[in-house]
Amino acid sequence: MTATEPQVLIVGAGPAGLAAAVTAARHGAQVLVVDEQARPGGQIWRRPDPDAGGPDPLAGPAYDAGRALLARAAAHPGITFAHDTTAWGVFGTHTTPDGFAAPPGTPVPEGPRVAVHGPGGVEILLPRALLLTAGAYDLPVPVPGWTLPGFFTVGGIQALLKGHRTLAGRRIVLAGAHPLLLIAAAQLVRAGADVAEVAFAQGLPGPTELTRALAALPGNRAKVAEGLAAVRTLRQAGVPIHTHTLLLRADGEEHVTTAVLAGVDRNWRPVPGTERTIACDTVGTGYGFVPSTELARQAGCEATWNGPAGGWVLVHDHAMRTTLPHIWAAGELTGIAGAEHAVAAGKRAALDICRSLGLLDGAAHARELPSVERELAATTRMARLLEHTCAPDRAALNALAEDDTLLCRCEEVTYGQIRRTLRDNPGLGTADAVKLLSRAGMGPCQGRMCGPALVELLHEETHIPREALGPFTARPPIKPLPVAALAAAHDAGTHEPPNPAGPETPR
Numbered sequence: 344m345t346a347t348e349p350q351v352l353i354v355g356a357g358p359a360g361l362a363a364a365v366t367a368a369r370h371g372a373q374v375l376v377v378d379e380q381a382r383p384g385g386q387i388w389r390r391p392d393p394d395a396g397g398p399d400p401l402a403g404p405a406y407d408a409g410r411a412l413l414a415r416a417a418a419h420p421g422i423t424f425a426h427d428t429t430a431w432g433v434f435g436t437h438t439t440p441d442g443f444a445a446p447p448g449t450p451v452p453e454g455p456r457v458a459v460h461g462p463g464g465v466e467i468l469l470p471r472a473l474l475l476t477a478g479a480y481d482l483p484v485p486v487p488g489w490t491l492p493g494f495f496t497v498g499g500i501q502a503l504l505k506g507h508r509t510l511a512g513r514r515i516v517l518a519g520a521h522p523l524l525l526i527a528a529a530q531l532v533r534a535g536a537d538v539a540e541v542a543f544a545q546g547l548p549g550p551t552e553l554t555r556a557l558a559a560l561p562g563n564r565a566k567v568a569e570g571l572a573a574v575r576t577l578r579q580a581g582v583p584i585h586t587h588t589l590l591l592r593a594d595g596e597e598h599v600t601t602a603v604l605a606g607v608d609r610n611w612r613p614v615p616g617t618e619r620t621i622a623c624d625t626v627g628t629g630y631g632f633v634p635s636t637e638l639a640r641q642a643g644c645e646a647t648w649n650g651p652a653g654g655w656v657l658v659h660d661h662a663m664r665t666t667l668p669h670i671w672a673a674g675e676l677t678g679i680a681g682a683e684h685a686v687a688a689g690k691r692a693a694l695d696i697c698r699s700l701g702l703l704d705g706a707a708h709a710r711e712l713p714s715v716e717r718e719l720a721a722t723t724r725m726a727r728l729l730e731h732t733c734a735p736d737r738a739a740l741n742a743l744a745e746d747d748t749l750l751c752r753c754e755e756v757t758y759g760q761i762r763r764t765l766r767d768n769p770g771l772g773t774a775d776a777v778k779l780l781s782r783a784g785m786g787p788c789q790g791r792m793c794g795p796a797l798v799e800l801l802h803e804e805t806h807i808p809r810e811a812l813g814p815f816t817a818r819p820p821i822k823p824l825p826v827a828a829l830a831a832a833h834d835a836g837t838h839e840p841p842n843p844a845g846p847e848t849p850r
């Protein structure tokens with residue numbers, strides 16, 4: 344393996360990427376793992392610089408597996424980590440240099456070219472196999488007041504706590520529909536925060552859900568135990584947990600000072616007369632996650648709409664191969680299913696990659712497969728259960744925004760402006776078309792914040808199915824990149840202009 348020609352390149356050092364790296368390295372693969380964070384661990388196993396001292400956010404039995412995997416990955420000589428390194432484009436699949444789809448008949452290259460930007464500048468990596476494990480991010484839900492300082496997603500609050508040992512605020516209201524609210528609330532209580540309330544929009548599980556939960560228990564006891572322990576912590580601290588309760592808005596002049604909640608019916612519609620106001624300086628919402636498919640879609644991998652699994656998810660086969668040769672995917676970007684599923688899928692992808700690279704013969708592959716398949720099956724049962732009980736009611740959430748609520752915070756486009764754009768242009772039928780006319784999605788986050796909300800608004804206004812509205816087209820660079828870094832790489836000759844990579848692509 345050379346620095347720029349890793350045998351296996353993994354984008355993302357979360358549970359899926361780490362499990363894949365350890366499995367592939369165990370079978371002799373030389374693996375390079377790039378991650379834009381300073382340390383491996385992804386979202387769930389995020390932690391501050393261990394040398395800085397202080398309590399480890401990954402202490403306790405819920406993180407035993409994570410700590411063990413992190414240690415194995417760090418110790419394996421076949422695995423190299425590139426931290427603070429962002430993969431911002433994949434070329435030479437069937438995209439042209441500017442990220443547009445190449446015409447049919449373009450020769451399939453021998454492998455992708457992956458453009459990364461890290462401490463050493465811009466580089467083009469030429470892996471023989473590329474595994475995308477870019478994970479997910481919190482589903483942003485715009486409500487009045489959501490752009491006020493002090494308004495977070497629950498994952499953001501948790502990232503501050505885990506990654507920087509910092510409390511997002513003093514008195515915190517958490518609201519949404521995802522069990523991460525309970526986990527984060529318990530972590531906040533243990534760290535000394537005053538959690539004023541945890542509010543769930545849905546009701547308590549009924550007999551059907553409980554039966555399904557029992558069926559999902561085998562293989563997922565640790566997950567359930569973590570949830571129960573969190574509830575216990577909150578009860579002991581006297582934190583109220585309400586169901587059938589929705590956050591309507593946050594108020595404040597220059598910072599959040601109150602959260603307004605209301606009781607809701609089974610369809611998450613507010614019940615008149617149930618509004619109440621809670622004094623707080625911080626609000627965190629947790630309605631689930633959005634798969635980070637941008638890099639894969641920019642490369643040309645096919646994605647499909649699956650609302651309960653997070654929205655646009657990558658199409659893949661039983662061995663985690665995407666629709667493009669040489670590119671595999673595992674973890675949340677194939678559908679939100681939790682860390683344990685990400686680990687199992689990472690292993691599954693790594694086995695197939697090793698098989699395709701000739702590192703694993705048929706007999707060894709067959710020997711390893713059954714236990715991984717069992718892990719996948721068990722964790723899939725839990726994922727389906729969570730989809731059934733916790734999927735956000737997107738229509739009800741869309742109804743919370745008012746005309747002057749910002750939808751795209753980068754470009755400052757409101758719900759009212761989008762509605763007017765639609766009224767003035769009745770033929771608009773895709774998210775991209777609305778983006779071109781309104782600028783929503785054109786800012787630095789490239790639609791990661793507003794994309795899901797825009798699709799929902801368009802769906803409500805036009806009745807076009809969400810899957811037909813499409814995600815925003817993903818273009819390189821998929822994340823902000825200093826122009827100076829590109830220029831420096833070009834001047835130094837380290838950055839060949841990406842091209843459609845025909846058969847003559849250097850390997």
Ligand SMILES: Cc1cc2nc3c(=O)[nH]c(=O)nc-3n(C[C@H](O)[C@H](O)[C@H](O)COP(=O)(O)OP(=O)(O)OC[C@H]3O[C@@H](n4cnc5c(N)ncnc54)[C@H](O)[C@@H]3O)c2cc1C
Nearest residue numbers: 355357358359378379385386387430477478498674675682
């Ligand atoms: C903010 C947040 C907090 C969460 N906390 C919990 C929790 O406490 N408990 C729980 O059970 N679940 C939690 N989840 C759910 C979580 O996504 C999964 O359970 C698990 O972390 C998924 O593993 P993964 O490997 O698929 O992805 P992730 O853990 O998300 O890892 C993906 C990695 O890819 C990196 N990455 C992404 N794009 C690029 C790129 N272009 N270039 C370089 N690197 C890139 C990211 O920095 C990240 O480290 C959280 C999710 C989020 C978004």
